[in-house]
Amino acid sequence: MTGFFISEDLLQSENAARRSVLDEDFAALSRALARRGIDSETLTRSVMAFGVAIPTWGVGTGGTRFARFPGPGEPRHLFDKLEDCATIHRLSRATPTLSPHFPWDTTSDYAALRDVAAGYGLAFDAVNSNTFQDQPNQAHSYKFGSLSHVDGAVRAQAIAHNIDCITIGRQLGSEALTVWIADGSNFAGQSNLTQAFDRYLESMAEIYAALPGDWRVFLEHKLYEPAFYSTVVSDWGTSLAAAQELGPKAQCLVDLGHHAPNVNIEQIVARLIRFGKLGGFHFNDSKYGDDDLDAGSIEPFRLFLVFNELIDAELRGAKNFAPAYMLDQSHNVTDPIESLLQSAIELQRAYAQALIVDRAGLAVAQAANDALGAHLELKRAFTTDVSPILAMARLRAGGAIAPIETYRASNYRKHKTSERPPVAGTSAGIV
Numbered sequence: 289m290t291g292f293f294i295s296e297d298l299l300q301s302e303n304a305a306r307r308s309v310l311d312e313d314f315a316a317l318s319r320a321l322a323r324r325g326i327d328s329e330t331l332t333r334s335v336m337a338f339g340v341a342i343p344t345w346g347v348g349t350g351g352t353r354f355a356r357f358p359g360p361g362e363p364r365h366l367f368d369k370l371e372d373c374a375t376i377h378r379l380s381r382a383t384p385t386l387s388p389h390f391p392w393d394t395t396s397d398y399a400a401l402r403d404v405a406a407g408y409g410l411a412f413d414a415v416n417s418n419t420f421q422d423q424p425n426q427a428h429s430y431k432f433g434s435l436s437h438v439d440g441a442v443r444a445q446a447i448a449h450n451i452d453c454i455t456i457g458r459q460l461g462s463e464a465l466t467v468w469i470a471d472g473s474n475f476a477g478q479s480n481l482t483q484a485f486d487r488y489l490e491s492m493a494e495i496y497a498a499l500p501g502d503w504r505v506f507l508e509h510k511l512y513e514p515a516f517y518s519t520v521v522s523d524w525g526t527s528l529a530a531a532q533e534l535g536p537k538a539q540c541l542v543d544l545g546h547h548a549p550n551v552n553i554e555q556i557v558a559r560l561i562r563f564g565k566l567g568g569f570h571f572n573d574s575k576y577g578d579d580d581l582d583a584g585s586i587e588p589f590r591l592f593l594v595f596n597e598l599i600d601a602e603l604r605g606a607k608n609f610a611p612a613y614m615l616d617q618s619h620n621v622t623d624p625i626e627s628l629l630q631s632a633i634e635l636q637r638a639y640a641q642a643l644i645v646d647r648a649g650l651a652v653a654q655a656a657n658d659a660l661g662a663h664l665e666l667k668r669a670f671t672t673d674v675s676p677i678l679a680m681a682r683l684r685a686g687g688a689i690a691p692i693e694t695y696r697a698s699n700y701r702k703h704k705t706s707e708r709p710p711v712a713g714t715s716a717g718i719v
């Protein structure tokens with residue numbers, strides 16, 4: 289790192305100040321869990337092994353449809369973004385991978401980029417294509433769609449871009465491509481609903497054919513926005529049908545904000561797992577729609593219920609089950625580094641809570657039609673404060689007992705504000 293970096297000395301002194309309280313809390317929780325037959329050491333090791341990818345766009349301040357209020361010391365380019373991602377992982381030890389986006393993260397030497405990331409202990413997860421906005425000097429516009437556009441020349445351009453993303457991803461060591469398209473219509477009659485989906489499937493088949501043998505492609509559905517009458521890949525049913533038609537390398541990606549209000553997302557997750565088609569997640573939270581709020585900030589119980597399905601699948605050895613975990617949030621009013629630290633912790637919390645569900649007790653209650661008893665098994669896990677386990681996992685992995693407090697004590701943002709003079713056109717915020 290060329291500029292300021294949080295020193296080992298600061299990390300150690302911040303941890304030392306919190307160590308005795310953590311030891312006390314960890315011991316008390318370990319005793320409580322042991323009474324339930326749960327080994328806190330095993331649980332801590334599981335938490336240490338959990339990781340979620342940071343989206344490179346997430347470390348910049350996001351915006352709304354109305355405005356973007358840039359924060360001080362924002363990353364100016366890809367290598368600044370890497371510094372911020374490295375800092376998040378250094379403190380949280382929960383974000384060992386990056387999910388890049390093209391063309392926003394375009395650079396001239398991807399082998400060098402991979403080396404710089406590796407120097408920070410970071411690797412690359414799924415690459416994201418972008419056919420939802422036009423790029424300078426682009427031959428055709430995506431105003432009326434991309435992979436499902438009525439004009440074959442536009443579709444060909446969008447297909448070529450996705451294949452370019454695969455080529456870049458191979459150089460970065462990635463093994464998956466995430467495709468989300470903004471295609472749809474705003475007026476009844478504007479688009480032939482059947483033909484638009486047929487064109488999407490034909491385009492995706494060409495992208496699918498370009499996938500290396502060990503790659504997967506994730507299809508991300510979204511109910512609405514920017515199209516407000518119909519969206520070509522609108523829901524998990526459409527996504528599942530497309531993934532089944534394309535073949536085994538195609539799986540569905542669940543963005544928690546891309547569903548109808550009040551939809552039972554954990555049941556969708558269970559269905560996709562049942563058919564070996566759950567590819568991964570874009571974690572965030574929402575109150576109304578695709579709000580891209582911080583994971584676990586609005587509905588932590590729902591997040592827990594999603595992880596409950598994931599653990600259930602893991603324990604029963606569900607086939608084709610290797611979901612990729614990514615955050616996909618827009619940080620408008622917080623320091624993005626703090627939001628991403630907290631979100632990674634919230635995912636670990638839901639994961640740990642799901643791991644301590646008494647599954648034998650749950651199965652007994654379900655078999656006996658004991659509705660409340662079954663519910664209480666889940667609530668007992670959800671209401672357990674696993675914070676000491678999470679903090680101990682971070683400490684043992686070399687991170688911070690209190691990541692946000694340590695980050696604030698370091699004055700990282702203040703240092704970056706002087707190192708990074710503001711520039712125009714920082715890309716941030718994604719679907």
Ligand SMILES: [Mn+2]
Pocket residue numbers: 508543570616718719
């Ligand atoms: Mn998303």
